[in-house]
Amino acid sequence: GVGAAVLIVKAYRELPDLGQLIEGYNPVVPSKIYDTNGEVIDILYKEIRETATIEEMPKSLKDAYVAIEDRRFYGHHGFDVLGMGRAMVVNLVTMSKAQGASSITQQLAKNAFLSNEKKIMRKVKEAIITVELERGYTKDEILEKYMNEIYFGSGAYGVKTAARAFYGKSVEDINTAESALLAGVPNRPNKYNPRKHLNNAVTRGKLVLSQMRRYNLIDEEEYEKALS
Secondary structure, three states, X not given: OHHHHHHHHXXXXXXXXXXXXXXXXXXXXXOEEEOOOOOEEEEOOOOXXXXXXXXXXXXXXXXXXXXXXXXXXXXXXXXXXXXHHHHHHHHHHHXXXXXXXXXXXXXXXXXXXXXXXXXXXXXXXXXXXXHHHHHHOOHHHHHHHHHHHOEOOOOEEOHHHHHHHHHOOOHHHOOHHHHHHXXXXXHOHHHHOOOOOHHHHHHHHHHHHHXXXXXXXXXXXXHHHHHO
């Protein structure tokens, strides 16, 4: 109603120029990194970040992130309503935060703030940025920005940095199995970092592969080869 409209107008006024915010986004290294539940998962002393273009990223890597994070990414307009509904049902039944509901665009919008305060105004601002991202950028541009911003632990941001750190190779040279493992890490960098917990990372990578197969992003032969 009127209250919601007032809140949205207030949020718009408090936001910096959205084009400048999105294009000129260059975050200051926070001293603490939080997970989606607001728990501290890492303390940073330096940031390691290399950026990759969407053309440098293998198809298997892009598919892996879409499969595990937001399978309807190319079909929705920033908010996966079906995904949100499914997550709410699963979470209610299991009494846990078993399923995430944020789309890739929403996650990118949230990263633009580096704020973990659970405030209604922050949520409104994130929603506004999500809408503006979808209006102003192609899906590939959004995916590229997202994959350069995700956190892998130990101060490392972005898939290019992660490929170098975990595999000692350029991101364009990683295979399907390596893509699946990389896609699994940002959900919980402390738990799924292969340098610290290889078994956890492999188990999570197998889940990503099963999602890729389920949605026909890889065929049976590629799936079996990656598993082995």
